[in-house]
Amino acid sequence: MWVPTLSEADSRVLVAAAGVPVSSFVTVTSADEPIDIEFPVVAKLCGEAIAHKSERGLVRLGINSTDDLKAAITELLAAATPEDGDVSVLVSTMIEGRRELIAGVTTDPQFGPTVMLGFGGILAEAVADVTFRLAPISAVDAGEMIDELASQKLLGEFRGEPAVNRDELITLMVGLSELAAGRDDIEAIDLNPLIIADGHPIAVDALVELTEATHV
Amino acid sequence: MSKQTGSKQTGSDLRPLFEPNGVIVAGASTHPGKFGFVSLHNILRCGFEGPVFALAREESEILGVQVLDSPEKIPHGAAELLFICTPSAVNEQLLRDCAARGVKAAFCAAGGYSEAGPEGIEAEQRLVAVADELGMVLAGPNGQGITSPPANLCAQITAPYPPAGSIAIASQSGNFVSSFNNYAINAGIGVSRSVSAGNAASTGVIDYLEWFSEDPATAVSLIYVEGIEDGRAFYERVKPLALKKPIVVLKGGATSGGQAAAASHTGALASNDAIFSGMARQAGIVRAATVEEAFEAAATFATQPLPKGRNVAVLTTAGGWGVVTADALTTATNLDLAPLPDDLMAALDEKLPPRWSKGNPIDLAGGETRDTIPEVMELVARHESIDAIVYLGVGIQSNQASLMKSGEFYPDHGLERIVSYHERQDARFATAAAELSASTGKPILTATELAVAQPTNPGVQATRDSGRVCYPTSNRAVTALDHLAWYASFVERHGKDA
Numbered sequence: 106m107w108v109p110t111l112s113e114a115d116s117r118v119l120v121a122a123a124g125v126p127v128s129s130f131v132t133v134t135s136a137d138e139p140i141d142i143e144f145p146v147v148a149k150l151c152g153e154a155i156a157h158k159s160e161r162g163l164v165r166l167g168i169n170s171t172d173d174l175k176a177a178i179t180e181l182l183a184a185a186t187p188e189d190g191d192v193s194v195l196v197s198t199m200i201e202g203r204r205e206l207i208a209g210v211t212t213d214p215q216f217g218p219t220v221m222l223g224f225g226g227i228l229a230e231a232v233a234d235v236t237f238r239l240a241p242i243s244a245v246d247a248g249e250m251i252d253e254l255a256s257q258k259l260l261g262e263f264r265g266e267p268a269v270n271r272d273e274l275i276t277l278m279v280g281l282s283e284l285a286a287g288r289d290d291i292e293a294i295d296l297n298p299l300i301i302a303d304g305h306p307i308a309v310d311a312l313v314e315l316t317e318a319t320h321v
Numbered sequence: 322m323s324k325q326t327g328s329k330q331t332g333s334d335l336r337p338l339f340e341p342n343g344v345i346v347a348g349a350s351t352h353p354g355k356f357g358f359v360s361l362h363n364i365l366r367c368g369f370e371g372p373v374f375a376l377a378r379e380e381s382e383i384l385g386v387q388v389l390d391s392p393e394k395i396p397h398g399a400a401e402l403l404f405i406c407t408p409s410a411v412n413e414q415l416l417r418d419c420a421a422r423g424v425k426a427a428f429c430a431a432g433g434y435s436e437a438g439p440e441g442i443e444a445e446q447r448l449v450a451v452a453d454e455l456g457m458v459l460a461g462p463n464g465q466g467i468t469s470p471p472a473n474l475c476a477q478i479t480a481p482y483p484p485a486g487s488i489a490i491a492s493q494s495g496n497f498v499s500s501f502n503n504y505a506i507n508a509g510i511g512v513s514r515s516v517s518a519g520n521a522a523s524t525g526v527i528d529y530l531e532w533f534s535e536d537p538a539t540a541v542s543l544i545y546v547e548g549i550e551d552g553r554a555f556y557e558r559v560k561p562l563a564l565k566k567p568i569v570v571l572k573g574g575a576t577s578g579g580q581a582a583a584a585s586h587t588g589a590l591a592s593n594d595a596i597f598s599g600m601a602r603q604a605g606i607v608r609a610a611t612v613e614e615a616f617e618a619a620a621t622f623a624t625q626p627l628p629k630g631r632n633v634a635v636l637t638t639a640g641g642w643g644v645v646t647a648d649a650l651t652t653a654t655n656l657d658l659a660p661l662p663d664d665l666m667a668a669l670d671e672k673l674p675p676r677w678s679k680g681n682p683i684d685l686a687g688g689e690t691r692d693t694i695p696e697v698m699e700l701v702a703r704h705e706s707i708d709a710i711v712y713l714g715v716g717i718q719s720n721q722a723s724l725m726k727s728g729e730f731y732p733d734h735g736l737e738r739i740v741s742y743h744e745r746q747d748a749r750f751a752t753a754a755a756e757l758s759a760s761t762g763k764p765i766l767t768a769t770e771l772a773v774a775q776p777t778n779p780g781v782q783a784t785r786d787s788g789r790v791c792y793p794t795s796n797r798a799v800t801a802l803d804h805l806a807w808y809a810s811f812v813e814r815h816g817k818d819a
Contacts, residue, residue, distance in 0.1 A: 209590045213596050215552030221590060235590045235596050237599030238555055246603055253602065293588050 109315040113151045113158075114195050116294075116311035123132035124280025125296060126273070127308045130197035136178040143171050145199040147309070148177040150185060167199060200309050201288040203266060204259055205229075205298035208278060208308075210240065210285040212292050212316075222250045222278060224259065225298040232256075240282040247278040267304035274306050292316045333524065335532040337425035338458050339469040339514050341402035342371050344476060345395060345424065348406030348431070349375035349388050356430055356478045357406040358383065361467060364404075367475035367482050372399050391418075398423040404466070404476050405561035409433040409444045413451045420455040427452065429462035430478050435520050436463050449523045464519025465495030468502065470512055471538045477517070486511015487540035487623045491529035493518050497545040497571070497612070504616040509785040510624060513538040526664040527558050534562040541566060549572040549597075556600050563605035564816060567622045567808050570606050571615040572597060605811045609803045615799055617752055620790045621801040625764035628802065630708035632659035634701045635682035635795075638689070638714030642795060643682025646711055649799040655806035656709075656799065658682075665704045670695055685714075689713075691746065695753040702757045702765065709764040709806075711798050715750050715791075716771040716780030718743035723775065747780030755787030766802055768792035 111119065117127045130150060131140055148289045150163040158164050163184060165177040167207050178194045185192045207225030212218050223235030238246050251260065251274060258267045277299075285291055293314040299306045344364055350357035357377070364373055365384055374395050375388045382388060389395065390623035392415070403424045405412055409431060416427060418628065428656055434445040445462065452459035460467070470485035479495070481502035488505065492498045495517035505512050526544050533539045540564075549555050559664035562568065572594075601608045607622075611712025633656050650658045661669070661681050669683065672693060678684035683701065685693060701707055722743040725736045732740075751767060758765040771778045772791040784791040792798035 205589075205728060211591045213552070214595070215549055215593070216556065216596055216600060217553045219591065219596055219599065223590065224581065233590060235595065236602075237591065237596045238603045239553070239596075239600055242603070249602065249814070250599075 108214075109152060109317060111289075111313040111315065112155070112193075113311060114193065115153075116313040117308070119313055120281065120284065120294065120296065120308065120311050123278050123284035125308050125311075126306065126321050127311060128197045128200050130195055132193040132195050133178060134193045135182070136175040136314065140171075140174065140196055142196055143198055146174060146196050147199045148174060148181060149195045149197075150181045150189070150192055151195040152185070152189050154188060154190050155192070197309065200300045200302045200307050202300040202302040202307075203264055204269070204301040206269075206274075206283060206301065206306060207235070208296045208299055210281060210291060210294040212285075216293070220250075220278060220282040220285060222247075222274075223254065224256055229297070238282070241286040242279060242282040244275050244279055247275040247282075250278065251275070266301070269301050269306065270304045277306055290316050324334060333458055333528055333532065335426070335524070335529065337459055338428065338460055338467060338516075339474070339536075340472045341400065341426065341474070342398075343373065343400030344369065344371065344402045344404060344474070345374040345376060345392070345400045345405045345419065346406065347376045347419075347666045348408075349377045349383055349386075350406070351381060351383055355406070356799070359478050360404050360406060360430065360476060361386065363475045363477060363480070363482070368473045369475070370473055374400055375379040377593070382766065386664055390808040392422050393418070395419075401425045401636050402476065403427040405429040405431050405462070406478075407431060409441070409448070409462075411765060413447055416448070416451050416455060416457060416459075420457055423459065426458035426460070428464065428467055428476060429519070430462045430464060430466055431461075434462040435522065441479065443524045452523055455776035459523040459547040460516060461519035462522060465498060465517040467514065467516045468501075468512065469514050481506060483512040483515070484509065485513070486622070487538065488619050489529070489533040489536065489542045490512045490515035490544070491518060491526045491533070491542065492516075493521065493526060493547050494545055494573070495519065500612055501543060501616055501619075504613065505620070506623060508535040508564045508620055508790050510620040510788075510790060513540075529554050530562055530568060534565045534710075539566065541619050541622035542568045543615060544568065545571045545573065545615075546740055552597075552600065556604055559606065560604045564812060567619075568606045569615050569619045569622070570601060570803070571612060572606050572608065602811075605808065605815060607808055609804070613797070617790060617792065617797055617801045618804040621764075621766070622808070623804055624789050625758065625802075625805065626762045627812075628708040628806050629762075630657060630659075630766050631657045631806060632708045633799075633802065634659050634661075634710050635705045636685070636694075636701060636710055636712045636714075638685050638694075638717065640678075640684050640686075642713040643678070643684050645707060646713060646795040646799065647682050650711075653803040653806075655803050655810060659707055662704070662706050663704065665700065668700050669697060672700065681791070686747050694750050697767070698750075698753055699757055702761045702763055707763070709802055710754075710766070711795055712750075712754050712765060712767045713769065713795055715754075715767050715784065716747050716769050716775070716778040719779045720771060723778065744779040747778070748783035751780050751791075752787055754784070755789055758789075764802060764805065766792060766798040768795040768798040770794065785819045 114132045121127045148165045205226040209221045218240040234255045236250045295312040296308040346361045348357040375386045377388045404418045434441045475482040483502045483505035490501045498517045535544045635646045722740040754765045767784045772793045781791045
């Protein structure tokens with residue numbers, strides 16, 4: 106099923122404006138454009154119709170040099186198909202962290218816009234340690250969502266990394282919920298994953314899905 | 322049953338439904354198997370004190386009540402409640418005729434409405450329109466009825482009529498009203514109101530909750546829901562109510578799958594049940610997983626003070642019970658097995674033999690004198706570091722007494738005297754638990770399997786006579802207490818929002 110989505114770049118701009126920390130990034134449309142970014146980086150093909158990049162092999166991780174980056178950009182642009190429409194390559198700082206959360210928005214037919222927080226990564230859907238609230242939420246609600254996750258030990262100090270910064274996570278969740286509640290053209294948002302880097306939650310991917318009615 | 326929980330009007334005055342001055346049964350029948358007989362029987366049998374009228378096509382006498390053939394023969398203002406057992410075709414006119422006699426509320430037990438296809442849906446819409454025009458409260462249709470024990474009212478087509486108390490029940494399924502009422506009878510914990518919402522054409526679960534929240538007879542609401550048509554409106558209306566009085570929900574249809582086809586990961590994780598759970602926690606509604614858990618949570622809210630913190634002491638007369646209860650407390654989300662401070666340990670040392678457990682669970686190790694249990698319970702309950710107590714072992718002395726009493730050696734060999742002593746002691750321990758709870762404002766929950774194995778046991782009886790639940794297992798006591806602790810902490814965090 107085709108769903109109207111914003112490109113990753115536009116999705117990142119939208120959620121960042123709502124208070125979600127996202128990894129720094131630039132977009133380019135050719136390998137010749139000058140890029141001022143700290144290595145290592147990640148390069149991904151970026152466009153409105155490209156939702157599931159990993160499945161299509163459109164993500165290059167751990168790029169450490171300008172030459173490798175130019176090569177990756179060239180390959181990714183060459184991999185685009187006509188159905189992908191206008192595309193660019195999104196180059197972002199590679200964020201390192203052992204823990205991954207998932208946060209998002211989904212619109213329920215009965216309850217309207219809802220926000221979710223849970224443990225992310227490749228096991229997210231299998232483990233399903235997630236919790237929901239109706240948007241908008243208060244800071245108290247956001248704190249309760251964090252406390253409600255079953256895997257509390259993963260939120261504390263973990264393998265040499267500090268505990269997850271609770272206040273930053275609360276600010277992120279409240280911002281996300283206000284974004285969802287404040288606009289009626291958002292069907293869903295995925296921040297998957299939110300990498301916990303040195304305790305700080307940072308979105309390294311963002312996908313905003315629009316309601317079909319409002320997408321022209 | 323239909324899936325509606327909302328209604329178009331808010332703040333209906335449901336007093337005429339639950340505390341009418343008199344009742345009319347329409348469709349009264351001489352056949353003891355018909356709704357029109359059973360409902361009249363139940364109203365009379367359970368001792369409603371106001372006037373009771375019966376309407377039917379032909380005049381007769383049923384159960385000593387003179388049956389009238391026209392609403393015009395009912396004195397104006399003599400009955401505020403109409404209980405409808407007549408077929409849908411005549412009910413719009415019936416509402417008009419009864420409104421003219423001063424009727425303010427109708428419970429429609431009759432079916433043939435939206436549960437019965439397109440023609441029924443139209444009939445239901447017409448019935449609602451007439452009730453709205455007349456300004457009459459309409460409950461049902463296709464519902465089992467109501468009970469209102471403080472008003473001595475049992476206007477329903479099913480039996481269970483609980484003692485008067487402070488639990489208010491509203492359900493999208495009439496059978497669960499009966500189940501909860503039966504649990505109430507069994508536990509000896511009373512009900513203020515119960516209502517089967519039926520098709521909820523005009524009055525839904527949320528309307529009942531709004532009225533219960535203002536009802537002085539009600540301390541806690543207990544609801545069963547399956548579907549909520551306008552979930553957002555339900556949430557907006559229920560949120561302020563839950564901060565006023567606790568609401569316990571049992572939800573059916575909990576295992577419906579997620580939106581597997583959703584494009585987003587968030588959508589794929591968003592089952593209807595996960596969102597309902599989140600909504601309940603956001604609104605401050607206690608969600609129970611099973612029928613007995615829902616009833617016991619409500620019964621505990623109705624009969625115990627809220628704990629002010631997480632620290633629970635376990636008082637037990639034998640080791641294993643305490644260990645299992647400690648496990649349950651350690652797993653409970655909102656409770657902790659309290660550490661015992663030095664001054665409390667020292668005070669307990671003076672009361673107990675050296676072999677006592679020296680920690681929590683406080684295992685008396687069978688070393689008690691006749692006064693040990695109430696004295697130790699008092700020391701623990703009055704200590705500032707303890708927020709709640711789970712007390713295990715009531716009734717074991719009477720359990721032995723009952724074997725003695727029923728055997729050939731009784732009453733000789735000193736058995737009469739010891740039986741009497743055992744029974745007095747157990748009753749005393751149960752009473753002490755209730756009195757200490759009342760005077761300290763801390764929950765003290767008593768659990769023993771004798772609650773089901775030997776309900777006539779004096780320890781069990783005295784616990785129930787004190788107005789408290791005698792929990793059949795300590796795990797169930799801990800689960801109920803965990804719900805109270807969650808609600809108390811929710812109110813503390815969100816109370817300022819109200």
